[in-house]
Amino acid sequence: MAGTSSPNSSADDLKKHVMEVFKDATKDCEDEELKRFFHTIGSSYDSLNNHAVTMFNLMVDFGLTEKAREVFKPLSDLGILSLVAVFTIVISSYHTSRKTESALKVYHRMIATGVNPASFTYTHLICVLAEDFSNVKYLRLAKKYFLETLDKGMKTNPTPFWNLMKAIAYREPLEKFKEFLQQIKAKGFILHDYGFYYKEAYLAEARETLKMQAHLVHNGTVDKDVRTYFYMKCVFPGHIQKLTNKMYTALLHDGNVEEATKFRNEVEETGMEPMVLIHTSVIKAYLKYGKPKGALEAYLAMLAAGVAPNSVTYTVLIKGLSADPDFIGDATKYLLEMMDKGKWPNAATFTAVIEGFAKQEDKAAEEEGKEFVRVMIDKGFVPNAKAMMEVLRGRPIAVIRRAMSIVLSTLKQ
Template identity: 75%
Template sequence: MAETSFPNSSAEDLKRHVMEIFQDATNDCEDEELKGIFLAVGMSYDSLNDCAVQMFDADMGETDKAREMFKPLSHLGILSHVAVFTIVISLYSGSRKAESALKVYHQMIATGVNPVSFTYTQLICVLATDFSKLKYLRLAKKYFLETLDKGMKLDRTPFWNLMKAIAYREPLEKFKEFLQQIKAKGLVLHDYGFNYREAYLAEAREVLKMFAHLVHNDTIDKDVRSYFFWKTTSAEHFQKLGCKMYSALIDDGNVDEAKEFHDEVEETGIQPLVLIHTSIIEAYLEFGKTKGALEAYLAMLAAGVAPNSYTYTVLIKGLAADPNFFGDAKKYLLEMMDKGKRPNVATFTAVIEGFAKQEDEAAQEEGKQFVQVMIDKGFVPNAKAMMNVLKGRQTRVIRSILSIVLSTLKE
């Protein structure tokens, strides 16, 4: 089925042949949802071509790789055979169907069609993220090395998926061995965001294991697992979170904590565990799962990781927003202060707002006593800064909050 075998064929003949390839590659699909997708994509050549263009625009965005995969079958501009096979592999990959993707890949090779970099990207990703069979990791490593032998440069996603799988499923020696293999073949680790220092590879492996654990451990909430499945496909996500944490610490005047955070990253090349644990807490809160966030915080403590001021800020504001966990918000705000950390105005205000929203005199009095405890611990409320935080709140809530705080200051 060499793609140069149809030099004199008409456009319609070529389109029919492309559709036959698509049908052959998808006719034994057993997944009902994917069947529907394949049916829609395969309604006509035009729908298949539209799928190819949309898929490329969404997943790649690189002109050179577009030319590589979508190089026409002829001067008539018909989709190439490798593009058709890659579409099917990609759809299986997106649904995490490793065995089906692998079968289509073998079918493609058997028909004499050579994979391109995007084909390998999709195949390696699905193999590296499916832990149901040991052979998948072996094959993912094999195909990644194969791309290097062919002089291909994949994007960072398959690389990071593969490194997490190796860290999670193989001993440290195998982790180091694979790094040496790919470096020997010319891959520059820094180009892929792998900035871990040689002396800290054991620690780096533990961090990557944790990333994989977040995705593959069934005891973790499914929404959170899905979140980390997509967010941790490259180093950029945690680098951005690291910048966010560092900036927040600086903005709140926690210069010593910010410096400690920065120095650890500089020394090891590894994002500190406090960042990863805090991001887990944030993920639970993003899905409105306050109990999960609190459990993630307790798991952080159990792992021997100390929260910094930013961790407390995230946790306390999340707990304060849920009436069922308001008691915990108060507890951890005082705990934060007992550890010599000072809450920022947004965190303090979130807890005082929790008192105000209860709309009864007992809660008001308790709120005043709570503020007094904080003042006794050295905290000085800033009413003007609180007003900036409270913009957009209901007038009655603002009045109640200010009543709690200002009456305490007057005393």
């Protein structure tokens, strides 16, 4: 095997062999940025080894200690970098740069050399294949290598599983989605260990959720900034769980106990995050990049998809639209829509709209704001001046005065 050595092999010979393998694995690189990277870490054995140490420490920080030890277990008692580590470094670099074909070629070269991949090697290979929708063969290969890890008794981390499930959901019909789940279950794969709760009754919903997530990352019709945002979020384990907890907590914090209970029950019943969470995250992403028009279109797409907004959705949308004077009319429209559905805005949401009027420094906008407050009061809403002042703390004095004037003068009438 290429990954072993005789006790008589000198450390220098082994280091030289490691560098030869690294240079051979990277010689076909065409990406200029990656070329420079490979040249830097491959300038000497010590440089390559230092990079391996950095990678090892990063894996440990992410809780992948056992997998790190498997990949970076030294060659013999001389402490030389193993060849599986070399190939994994190169494949992971191609994965990070989304160079699927290059990663695949290096993997084939690795197998031809007689080096057995570690589970972390498979992680990067499966991920780069599953994340690339440019060629249908990549999904077929991602499935093949995932099943191969199971046949070898390997336990990968959740990321390749979820990336693969998203790709299948996006590219294949529900029956294929079910078929793959049955395949991996038959090989002893325990779905709930990876956060996927297999319930036949909710498989269609689970597929739609995963399909939506894949759409946000891979579909060219989605705004580039939003696609990049969701791609980066998908990289970090547990991110969706954090968003789920955050929405549930926000609903409870604002006193929306019934909505919070409904949201929690849906998560527990289906084992998946509700579509309202994903759509709300899309709206928030557009607003994060200062694109209120995109946020509004995302909200309308959410309604068209038959997904009902909850109080958090309205809060995110209204506060975001209020920040742009061109969309203050839309903000008031959706705040009133929110109330008509029996959902009451919190102080921050109401104040954001009033502040939107106040920041325009225009008498007509001020009168429009007063009329808006009157309509809200007619619907039963009672503005809380103290809560407003708390929200406005730190704003310019002139804005605070105008905002409070819009509300207080209306209350006195």
